[in-house]
Amino acid sequence: MRSIVSRPRRTAGFEANATLEQDAQLVQQCLQGNGSAWEELVHRHTRRVYNICYRFTGNGTEAEDLAQEVFLRVYRTLGSYRSAHGGFATWMTSVTRNLLIDHYRRTKRDRVTDSLEDAITVVESKESSARRPDEQALLSELGRQVQAALKKLSPELREAVILRDLQQLEYAEIQQVLQVPEGTVKSRINRGRIEMARILQQMGVRPS
Structure with missing residues (x-):
């Protein structure tokens, strides 16, 4: 069945590959203690993480708080990321979803989407x-x-x-x-x- 919402064309393959490589390089630099690399990673993925949190909570303030928690968890577990297993954005989406699940279990509330x-x-x-x-x-x-x-x-x-x-x-x-x-x-x-x-x-x- 066709999507209810029209989907825009995805990024061209070579651009996507370049992004994957850049993310992988930034992760390695972060693990080596490069603070600027971490700031760049956060800058590149803040909108994505926030949007996912916002879609599931429908609350801007709560989404901001959850996004901060996501990046804190990402920072703490960055060493577990393996580029050979998939892109950094996909891994971060998994981290975001897991945190949202934990959040729902804590609050015991059924959230709606934005x-x-x-x-x-x-x-x-x-x-x-x-x-x-x-x-x-x-x-x-x-x-x-x-x-x-x-x-x-x-x-x-x-x-x-x-x-x-x-x-x-x-x-x-x-x-x-x-x-x-x-x-x-x-x-x-x-x-x-x-x-x-x-x-x-x-x-x-x-x-x-």
């Missing part, structure tokens, strides 16, 4: 600038409806959809993050999309 309206708007930013007011209103309403549908998904389906359709991770990367077989990853994403489509249909949303 609005998808911004994601939809960003994906179609060039087109949206030329939309008529009535079209903009329809897009805004769709964003609210998709958000409501996402909130109704179970946590395991919700996180799979977020990692695939919002974070644009590949199946193999999501497998590393969730620590489940790739078949399970694909199944959760597919089930999540189907369930979202069913919920949206009940809300009166029809495919265009």
Whole structure:
């Protein structure tokens, strides 16, 4: 089934490889005591970590606190990262998810995700600038409806959809993050999309 949210094209292969190499070099420099390298790593990945925390909490202040905890945990466990097992960003996403799980267990609260309206708007930013007011209103309403549908998904389906359709991770990367077989990853994403489509249909949303 197609994604509910349109996905932008991923970074070209050579650019992605360059990023992986740069991250690996920075990690090695950090382990050698280079403070500037650590600052650069934090700078490169702050937005990614914050966005994941924000998607799962829906609270800016809490997301900032959790992001700081993530980087503290990353700093303490940096020596366990192995570039041969995957990219640094994927490893950091795993650390972030594990911390979020720990956080949920501590607070014993079921969190909801942040609005998808911004994601939809960003994906179609060039087109949206030329939309008529009535079209903009329809897009805004769709964003609210998709958000409501996402909130109704179970946590395991919700996180799979977020990692695939919002974070644009590949199946193999999501497998590393969730620590489940790739078949399970694909199944959760597919089930999540189907369930979202069913919920949206009940809300009166029809495919265009």
